[in-house]
Amino acid sequence: MSTPDAAPDVIVVMGVAGTGKTTIGPLVAAELGVPYAEGDDFHPPANIAKMTAGVPLDDADRGPWLDAIGAWAHDRAGRGGVVSSSALKRAYRDRLRAAAPGLVFLHLTGDRALIQARMAERQGHFMPTALLDSQFATLEPLGPDEAGVAVDVAGTPQQIAGRAVAALRALAASGG
Template sequence: MTDILSPRPFPPVVVMGVSGSGKSTVGELLASVTGAPFVDADDLHPEANRRKMAEGRPLDDDDRAPWLTIVADRIRDAGDESVVVACSALTRRYRDVLRQGDPRLLFVHLTGVHELVERRQKARKGHFMPSGLMRSQFATLEPLADDEAGFGIDVDATPDRIVADVVVRLESEHGARADA
């Protein structure tokens, strides 16, 4: 993909989904294609959260609260400019916190079957979240509600194809257009 979306800004975008769904890969590529900055919310986790996940223990709401506030602040810091954030955003409540950063926030939910995501998680090397926590993520996941801005994209495609589909949606729904 070599097209760049213009004009900017389009709404800030959170690429969401369970661990292993491809949030960081898709988010980085989408940011590159759109010319927007990229933020990986995993990089903003406090060290205590990283240790807990590395030990195979799922995070609870008390663990996530300060982290989500940090992510919302990064979205707010973008101001009127676009930003692409990779963040699990598993529940409506978590997404509501992120929307405090910018009420225009658009969610791109990477959806996929458990088996595909599990294969991807097991293939990852050096990530602080072990694949054994996948079940807790799927159990926690609340798909986007009808009144939430965003849409789902099946992850059973290449990252380029997924991003191309997202770009089409941004072009058609948010007034951006692709320039070659």
């Protein structure tokens, strides 16, 4: 992947709720010409019920969800793909990498006030704004030894996706 158009094989779009994973993920996938999978679709009904009720998920709740995402990523290895997953803790990312070792993470970051405002505007999503604090409390940013890039979510979706693709291509070109 040393060409300027290269990108990592399978990308996990991560970040706290409201950063735009569901908006940016498909744009990045389209730009790279690979399929997109919505991480929320991998949640079992019990997880959705908990979050809808304003109850944060615990690690036991997240295990089967992470395994399902990891299986999708494993199946896409060598063919490419983009999937969203909050992947807030290093242990969650390690679990995903155990299933699909070549994963690269796109960490969508941003100002808490901006993210909260965007969450308040969205319609029909099961994650209430009240859980944003628990998301930030749980978040462990990418470590220097983790393959990935962080991209700020200020701007339009097209601007964010453009910065993300450029950063991912630069990472791939550098061998990271």
